[in-house]
Amino acid sequence: MxxxxxxxxxxxxxxxxxxxxxxxxxxxxxxxxxxxxxxxxxxxxxxxxxxxxxLTSNLRGYEEVDSLPVSLRQWAQTNPSEGLYEFEAEELHVAVVPGSNGQRRAFVVFDVSDIExxxxxxxxxxxxxxxxxxxxxxxxxxxxxxxxxxxVAPVAQLAKVVADIDPEQLSAEDHKRIEPNRFGDDEVGVLARTIEKTLERISAFVERERYFTGSASHELRTPITVIMGALELLEESDLSVTDRRVVDRVKRATFEMKATVEMFLCLARETDGGQYNEQFLVMPLVSQAIDQQRHLLSGKCVDVEINLNDVEIADLSKPIACGHSQAFSIAVNNLVRNAFEHTLDGQGPVTIHIKERVLFVTNQVSTETNERHTPTETSSQGYGLGLGIVQRLCERNGWSFSLYADEARVAASLSW
The missing domain is CATH 1.10.287 (Helix Hairpins)
Structure with a gap:
């Protein structure tokens, strides 16, 4: 204290x-x-x-100039004024004093040669x-x-306590490790109490986030599952062509709602039980995304091409990515949906190029494909909310996302 x-x-x-x-x-x-x-x-x-x-004295008085040591006579003839003088070469100190009864000045010489x-x-x-x-x-x-x-010992002590707290693994009890009472009521105590309250609020927020994502994961997915089950029952019944089209539209909207819910829940989770170190196959997730978003190409004369370097298309054993498989599926779905939506009739094909550690999704946005253009890297803003979410998913999993665009085409790159 x-x-x-x-x-x-x-x-x-x-x-x-x-x-x-x-x-x-x-x-x-x-x-x-x-x-x-x-x-x-x-x-x-x-x-x-x-x-x-x-016994000789080092201190002597002289009233006549001729009686001074030889080395001082020439200087004494210049009639020096009263004061103290030092002659380092001769090791002499001289005091010029006024004479008695109006006589001319006298000299007191101190020889320091034997003293220094x-x-x-x-x-x-x-x-x-x-x-x-x-x-x-x-x-x-x-x-x-x-x-x-x-x-400044209290400041160093507080800094050490704060440094021992891992912000990536913040627990509900970390704010109690500061113990602000031991820092007194000075500036350090105020700072310690403020940090304790801040960590307490963060811990409470993390706890609420875990509770929300756990509850929302169940509460939001349950009605979607019910709707999908009802749609499957409707598909098995005898429906007219018009009704079947309506059911298909509802089914697609339900799939999109399910993907959106999973996407936002995935972003909201602070931790996910170590699933960010999972290894999974890339090709099945790409094929699934194409199948789920193919309805966006209905009525358009647009082809979809899948190219794999050094790997046959039928070989699904590679490439392999590391991270969260659901996050990767959400990211690929967003890239494919964005390419399908922005490709107009007759401006195909949409090319999905898969290498060992990178995925390219390229779509045409202009019919002038014969002209040469220089692609430039651009921001994900302006190409839909999905690409911004893809950027966040990549940052969470340690992947890299970039978007290149020119007047003729847009190419999205996802590397792991």
């Missing part, structure tokens, strides 16, 4: 990290200053010990300082990562 919001926790963590680093850097600089002081005093004491018993370390020691000192700075930087980085990780 967290008492503060995520924004405040991040701000507090950042402030704590900056404060700790500032204190550490302050102690580091203070230690460096004290170390420098001790080093200077030690060097000066060492120089005095080496000259004992003749050698160049090799400077490099070692620089290396040590670099190492200390690098260690402090690494410490600051590690501290920042640790503090920020603790600050």
């Amino acid at each position: 967290y008492r503060h919001s995520l924004r405040r926790r991040v701000a507090i963590a950042f402030a704590m990290c900056v404060a700790v680093l500032s204190v550490v850097w302050g102690f580091a600089f203070f230690a460096a200053i004290r170390l420098s002081e001790d080093r200077v005093l030690a060097q000066q004491l060492q120089s005095a010990a080496e000259n004992y018993p003749s 370390a050698a160049s090799s020691e400077d490099w070692w000192l620089l290396l040590v300082i670099t190492g200390v700075v690098g260690a402090l930087g690494a410490l600051g980085f590690g501290l920042g990562v640790l503090v920020m990780r603790r600050a």
Whole structure:
């Protein structure tokens, strides 16, 4: 349980990290200053010990220019102004001060040649300082990562819980895995509760969908089965030609209604008991679709040609597709019905070309078949609702559907 919001926790963590680093850097600089002081005093004491018993001072005063060290005389003759000067080559520091009683200026010279370390020691000192700075930087980085990780730990915990939920296999109990009470009342808690409610609604929707498709599958198919049984009884009775035509029309409409119901139920199902990995023969389903839709060619002078590459038409053992056989039958029925409906009298033939892993359904839409046209891929919209449903069925089963059209013909391709 967290008492503060995520924004405040991040701000507090950042402030704590900056404060700790500032204190550490302050102690580091203070230690460096004290170390420098001790080093200077030690060097000066060492120089005095080496000259004992003749104690010489590194700090001297000069009132005359001629009494200055030779290296400073030429500079002193330029009458420099008051202030501090450094001469690195001579390792001298000079202070120009006003003289007493209106006399000319005096010079205070500090010789640091015996105090400053050698160049090799400077490099070692620089290396040590670099190492200390690098260690402090690494410490600051590690501290920042640790503090920020603790600050955003609830977000990472929520992300892990959500990542463990499989959206493809969502169960009715998945929303209970989030447990939003452990995230408190901050922004993460609000997000967790929102995700829990969303998953709960999705789970309820999936449950309603399963119940609906299970009930609708029975409730919708039962009257259709009753109608088809009644039509079979009527066909066996002595009917006039006019009545038989009416029965045929009702029978075709019933078959179309049955196909539509099965199609929409197939699309509505989220899962279908592993039937999407079924292997089935393609040719029997194609022949069945042609027989069911052949009434659309009645009164038209249109032929239907079936071509199989490297397979005899009588050989029904191949090709073989993998997926949902009912979905494949619905897709083929839609393609065949669409081709039969859009083919006018004398604009045949309708060609169904079957290869090992692809099915082509081609129909003529113009009598100008002698002209050469370049086919272009087009959308399934505008060629009936059925082709849009075919696209969805293919996406569900991992198949591929495309439609090619030009001024003379339309070709639909279904590959698996």
